[in-house]
Amino acid sequence: MLKDASQARRQPKPAAGQADEHSPRRLRAAMFAPIANAAGASIIVTRLRTAIDLGFFxxxxLLPKEAVLADELNVGVFSVREALAQLRSEGLVETRAGRGGGTVVRRRSTLVHETSLRMLREISSVSLRDLSDWRSMLLAESAALAARRSSGPNLQRLIEYVGRIKSSAGQxxxxxxxxxFDIExxxxxQSVRLTSAILDMYEKFAWLLGLGHASEDYRKDTEKTLRLLVKALEARDENLATSHAxxxxSQTFDYLVRxxxxxxxEHSS
Structure with a gap:
C-alpha cells in the first residue's frame, strides 16, 4: 500500500487534459505523503483514520510495520506508536500477538459506531448546521464545475461509487x-483546492458523515440522488447538477439532525 503511494509520487506529471486519469492514485499518494515539521501523533492519527475511512486500508x-509507516510519513517511530494506540482506543485497529501478528484494521468495529454516536451527541446544532452549509457549498461548486469539465473516466468512477453504495453490505x-464519490x-x-477542501472535511468529519449509512433508507435516498447528479453531469446540465448536490x-443534514x-x-432516558 505505502509502496504504491511512493510510486504514485514519482509518476511524471500528466499532460494537460489528462489530469484526472489517475485520480485515485493521486489521492492515495496525498494520504501517505511525508508529514512536514515533525508533526506529533494527532496528525498521524488523522491521516491513518482517513485512509481507513476512505478504503485505502x-x-x-494488516498495517505496515511501525518503522515502515514512520519512514513513509517522515515521522518518528514513537509518534506512530502513539497514533496506533489512539486508533486502538477508537476501535479502528487491534493488535495481534505472535507470528504473523501486528496491527490489523477493524473498520466494522461496534466501538467505532458507538464512539461516533457519542461525538454526534456532543456536537452542537449550530456546529452541525455550519458544517452542512460548508459541505453544501463545496459539493454544489464541485458539481457546477464538473458539469463543464468532467471527463469520461471521472463519470465512470462516479457511477462506480454510486453502484457500490447500492450494493454495499452495510454502513x-x-x-x-x-x-x-464526494472526493471524485x-x-x-478539475480543482485542486476544492479536492483539498473536501478531503480536509473528510479528515475531520468522516466519522459523522458516515453515520447516515447505518440506515438502509438513507442509503437508498443517497444512491438515488447521486445517480441523478451523475446523469445531470453527463447531460452537462450545470443548474440541475448543482441542485442535486x-x-x-440537505438530505444528510436532515438525517443527522434527527x-x-x-x-x-435515548441517552438521557
Missing part, C-alpha cells in the same frame, strides 16, 4: 463509497 488488513462499505466529484471539477447535502435528537433522547 480494508477491514482485516462501512456505503460510507466509504460515498466519501470517494471535486476531482471531476445541494439536495444531497439522529442526533434521537440519540440524545
Amino acid at each position: 480494508s477491514d482485516g488488513e 462501512s462499505d456505503a460510507s466509504r463509497a460515498h466519501a470517494r 466529484l471535486a476531482s471531476a471539477a 445541494r439536495k444531497h447535502a 439522529l442526533r435528537l434521537r440519540t440524545i433522547a
Whole structure:
C-alpha cells in the first residue's frame, strides 16, 4: 500500500487534459505523503483514520510495520506508536500477538459506531448546521464545475461509487463509497483546492458523515440522488447538477439532525 503511494509520487506529471486519469492514485499518494515539521501523533492519527475511512486500508488488513509507516510519513517511530494506540482506543485497529501478528484494521468495529454516536451527541446544532452549509457549498461548486469539465473516466468512477453504495453490505462499505464519490466529484471539477477542501472535511468529519449509512433508507435516498447528479453531469446540465448536490447535502443534514435528537433522547432516558 505505502509502496504504491511512493510510486504514485514519482509518476511524471500528466499532460494537460489528462489530469484526472489517475485520480485515485493521486489521492492515495496525498494520504501517505511525508508529514512536514515533525508533526506529533494527532496528525498521524488523522491521516491513518482517513485512509481507513476512505478504503485505502480494508477491514482485516494488516498495517505496515511501525518503522515502515514512520519512514513513509517522515515521522518518528514513537509518534506512530502513539497514533496506533489512539486508533486502538477508537476501535479502528487491534493488535495481534505472535507470528504473523501486528496491527490489523477493524473498520466494522461496534466501538467505532458507538464512539461516533457519542461525538454526534456532543456536537452542537449550530456546529452541525455550519458544517452542512460548508459541505453544501463545496459539493454544489464541485458539481457546477464538473458539469463543464468532467471527463469520461471521472463519470465512470462516479457511477462506480454510486453502484457500490447500492450494493454495499452495510454502513462501512456505503460510507466509504460515498466519501470517494464526494472526493471524485471535486476531482471531476478539475480543482485542486476544492479536492483539498473536501478531503480536509473528510479528515475531520468522516466519522459523522458516515453515520447516515447505518440506515438502509438513507442509503437508498443517497444512491438515488447521486445517480441523478451523475446523469445531470453527463447531460452537462450545470443548474440541475448543482441542485442535486445541494439536495444531497440537505438530505444528510436532515438525517443527522434527527439522529442526533434521537440519540440524545435515548441517552438521557
